[in-house]
Amino acid sequence: MQFTGLEIMVAGTCPLNCSYCYIPKTPGMDRIHRDVLVSLEDESVFKRAFNLAGGGIENIGFWGTEPAIVMDVLTDKIPTMKRIFPLLRHISFSTSGIAADPIIPFVKAASRSGINVNIQVSLDGPDFISDVNRFSGAADIVPNNVKKIVSALKDIQAKLVINWKPTLTLQNMKEMDDSKIREYFDFFKRVNTEIISANKNPNIRIAEHSAAPTPMLPGKYTALDGVAFAEFIRRVHATGNRTAHTIKMIDFFRRTAEFKNDKKRMMCGAGNSFMAVGGRGFICHRSFFFDDDDYVDAAIAGTDEWLVAKLNRKTVEMLRKWYMPDPDDKGDIERYLHVMEGFHRFNKLAVSNIEAATLELAMVGQVDREFLDDPVYLRLFALFMSTASNCPFENILNTSSANVMPFSMIRFHGNGAFREVIKTIR
């Protein structure tokens, strides 16, 4: 099998309630969490992962909700993971940074087993964002916890990379004037400097560029939202900084220039290089829990968070039938791989779909009219969107096919944002 990565479902509850989090905080999640815990303790989730993805796994990611709440169990299971997946070299997880203590012993144990760790820390910026989006005091507490982790790991031999994951809602972007944007980047600069000076271990690295702001996606985006996003990018560029979008675009052009524009490398590896696993297979961690009725009920009721056009029971039924492969059914796994491989490997249909949709939107004034007049510009946009901004899961939820991108994404990027980034790169 082709898989080198796994996303394992490790938790179902979270002590926080971030404003944009798509996971409903309902009593049903407590039950799910208990089941998840059992599957870690009795190791059944790792066995399912082996059936679904084979034994060639090199990277494992812990996903679900906040992994810090199960770090003790995960620490105990490192030998099991190593035994089932002898090639395992990397573990990564994403944390809210609310607690350092459970993470430190885990990284030490992983290091002793020769496993490198990557920690993605959700921090959205200074207090006027982080404390609002995440929890009160987050802008201080989170960096301090990271400092604590770094300081406690002076001696680890394996590599540890820490990167930030700032997520901005459209509202955040709209509210950030030039001074707030400067404040945002200054905040991360200061935090990075403090952590780097606290770090005494050459095996530990802070990925500084990861502070570039990422918009919350997906969304039910309108043309005006796209205009607001473009304006935000313009303001960021005016301060001499870059957004995550800018960085992606630079990468896109660099690869194009080197004739290496490879869809597979530029996008996530969902269903292609990695398999997500809980009670069954999933596209990625974002589709976790969709096999559970309570979760689906809550997600449908709270569509403010699940900002997709077609989150309804039929879409969920489809997702369950076709995109949650059964670990005990080889035929089902092969079928799923065939579809996902088709999505990742080939790009012509995606490009033509995006071009056609962009032209339709341009004709009704929902994206830049320039797309109607300049086929090269249109092609470039479609290539960029199809390789660097294409999420199969979001596509499925919105359009019912991994191969069709929703209008929402095209509006979001096609109302000045793409032009703004190109201008800057030029």
Add this chain to the structure above:
Amino acid sequence: MTEEFKKENDAVAESFIKRYFIDPWKSDDRKVWEHSRNFEVFFGTKCPFGCKYCYLNRKGDDLYPTDIQRDDVLIANMAKVLEWMKRENMAPKGFLFFSGEPFVQEACMKAIDMTLDAFAESEKKPEQITVPTGFGFMFYPEMVERVEKLMEKSRRVGIPIHLSASIDGKHCEPNRPFKDQTIKRDDEFYDKAFSFMAKWKIGAHPMIYSDLIENWKDNWKWFQEKFLKHGIPFYKIYLLEVRNAEWSPDQIGRFSEFIDFLIEWTYEKVFNKNADHTLDFIFNHGFNLLRNSFLEGDGRGMKCALQDYMFLRLGDLAWVPCHRTSYDQFIFGRFIEKNGKIDGFSSDNSDLIPAIYSMKGEDMPYCENCAIRDLCVQGCLGSQYEATGDLFSPIPTVCELEHVKVFTIIKTLKRLGLIDKATAYIPENRRKAFKRVSDMVLNTVN
């Protein structure tokens, strides 16, 4: 935000409907149409047959829930559709009534009749009404009479009804059983059916299915005997391979044998070993099964009718990608009514509209890099969804079937000494691909 989002999606769908359908339907100059813009009334799924390969038989309720197939609603909606077309002074190029078996449904007969009445006096009329039928009505003399009356009327008003006979032939009878197993097609039935076909110049439309593929040579001979007996030309038969997932390697082998037989039969029995006539027939006129790989294309990206039609599921006025993909999650949206009249459109999965109407079959994943992409009919989106879970992902067994088909055509042309002349008869935009694939097949593949 959500309201604005929905409004924007509606605007895209409405703009597309206007440009792609309504403007051509209103236009007096049919030549401005890049390709046909027809209208399919997806009437219902009621059917006396239980055809083994049929998606309506297998997935009917998911494609068209029975609770939205009430006769009174269907008739009322048909009236709304026709009123809308008349009000807007437009006529689709053609109508097609699609249902399990249209002529054993009183309501469907009525809907067809209403369509004739609606356009009878119009300057702008559809050119024809097509009705695929399993000829179930042949069992009931009074129904035959009514169908004939309707056909006569259609000719009087200048919108001829064309039937297409979905009959699979004596040797493939078990593929198309009646749900009521006491009813059987016997020789008497077939004689009646073929004489009806001869009278109304109706062609047969059998499906080449994996089950009983081994019988197809005999079946072919049987069809031709019946044609001869009833004075129907040999070519009035539209063969189409069922692109379902269930083809086994052995069945694909039998399919290849049939293709080989069919070409040889045409060459020897029809054209008396005249190479030019045979090749001209195969590549430019005859048997869809052979020809569909080499079609020139006429501005459409798909070789099926997908992009030629607006498919309307009549029971809920839902515009769907087609009758095999009318699952809930693929519905583009629904026409909305105000005061009993069609007035506007409410989008659902409007994001799928440009994808479906602009796609080229050869751009699908895997097809993009496939050796026969320019000579392949490509998969059926509905069948692909049923087998893979994705509309656009080819079914590996169907790919094998299509490869074998193209390779067999090439090898048989070689065997019969026709290959050198063949290229000249192939539409220009397929020649290069034909040359490339035949060089590959004849020189490197055993």
